[in-house]
Amino acid sequence: QSALTQPPSASASPGQSVTISCTGTSGDVGGYNYVSWYQHHPGKAPKVMISEVNKRPSGVPDRFSGSKSGNTASLTVSGLQADDEAYYYCASYAGSNYWVFGGGTKLTVL
Amino acid sequence: QLQLQESGPGLVEPSETLSLTCTVSGGSVRSNGYFWGWIRQSPGKGLEWIGSIYHTGTTYYNPSLQSRVTLSVDVSNNHFSLNLNSVTVADTAVYYCVRRGRGSEFDYWGQGNLVTVSS
Numbered sequence: 001q002s003a004l005t006q007p008p009s010a011s012a013s014p015g016q017s018v019t020i021s022c023t024g025t026s027g028d029v030g031g032y033n034y035v036s037w038y039q040h041h042p043g044k045a046p047k048v049m050i051s052e053v054n055k056r057p058s059g060v061p062d063r064f065s066g067s068k069s070g071n072t073a074s075l076t077v078s079g080l081q082a083d084d085e086a087y088y089y090c091a092s093y094a095g096s097n098y099w100v101f102g103g104g105t106k107l108t109v110l
Numbered sequence: 111q112l113q114l115q116e117s118g119p120g121l122v123e124p125s126e127t128l129s130l131t132c133t134v135s136g137g138s139v140r141s142n143g144y145f146w147g148w149i150r151q152s153p154g155k156g157l158e159w160i161g162s163i164y165h166t167g168t169t170y171y172n173p174s175l176q177s178r179v180t181l182s183v184d185v186s187n188n189h190f191s192l193n194l195n196s197v198t199v200a201d202t203a204v205y206y207c208v209r210r211g212r213g214s215e216f217d218y219w220g221q222g223n224l225v226t227v228s229s
Contacts, residue, residue: 003156036215038157045206045222046157051215089157093214097170101149103156 004029004090004102011108017078020105022090023071028100030071034093037066037075040104041086049088050075077107085109112137114207116223122201123229128194130223132207139188140165145210146183146190150203151222158203162210163190197227 005023012018022029022037029035037050048057050066053073063079073092077084090102118130132146139146147162161171163181171179175194183190194201204222211217 034214036213038216045219046216047219048211048215048217051211051213051217055213057215057217091157091159091216097162098172099159099162099214101157101159 004092004100006088006090006102006105008103009106009108011110012080013110014080014082016080017076018080018107019074019076020088020090020107022073022075022092022102024073024092024094024100025071028092028094029068029073031095032093033068035066035068035073036091037064037073038089038091039084039086040089046089080109082109112209112218114209114218114220116205116207116220118223118225120224120226122197122225122227124198124227125196128192128197128201128205128225128227130192130205130207130225131189132191132220133189134209135188138185139183139190140185143212145170147208147210147216148181148192148205149208149216149219150205152200152203160192160194160205199227201225202227 035053038046040046053068054066087104089104094100113135122128145162148160163169180193206222207220208216209218
């Protein structure tokens with residue numbers, strides 16, 4: 001099973017918006033509404049930001065939103081803040097009780 | 111507040127078995143509907159799902175690791191464990207224990223345990 005494809009990097013200025021893509025196949029992203037997104041500051045535990053494609057867990061700012069079209073899921077961060085600078089990973093259920101992650105995107109706030 | 115904490119050796123010799131335990135506090139591994147599991151991150155790489163276990167002992171493994179990995183759960187002591195045998199330098203990684211929520215997201219993570227495979 002191949003990892004999901006994410007761009008290695010993304011950047012935007014404070015206050016702007018940025019969208020990170022996550023491309024899979026019909027066997028994972030396209031086949032199930034179980035895509036989640038994680039924010040990872042190095043040295044800390046990853047934190048779930050989006051579940052089930054577009055649901056925000058309690059405590060996650062509404063500046064974070066998720067969507068999906070076909071085999072590609074997206075995470076949009078609006079009103080960028082300095083603390084949003086981190087690595088972001090997507091994950092998807094891939095059937096047969098198997099989960100697959102993306103390679104990660106380093107988000108830089110310019 | 112649910113907390114997960116990994117414990118285990120930070121150094122394992124090649125061909126040996128990597129063993130880690132995750133102690134759960136502020137909640138119970140017996141909670142219905144939640145799976146417990148392990149995810150790792152090798153240096154400079156992304157996250158990799160290793161496997162999941164339910165409190166009944168039902169397990170699911172990453173096919174790429176299935177021949178070498180075993181998960182177990184101890185409901186009496188509220189912890190679960192990972193055994194990965196025949197390790198190589200490619201198994202060097204930070205290992206995280208996690209809870210998988212009902213929406214299939216990994217909603218709680220331990221702080222991570224760096225395991226280096228080296229002689």
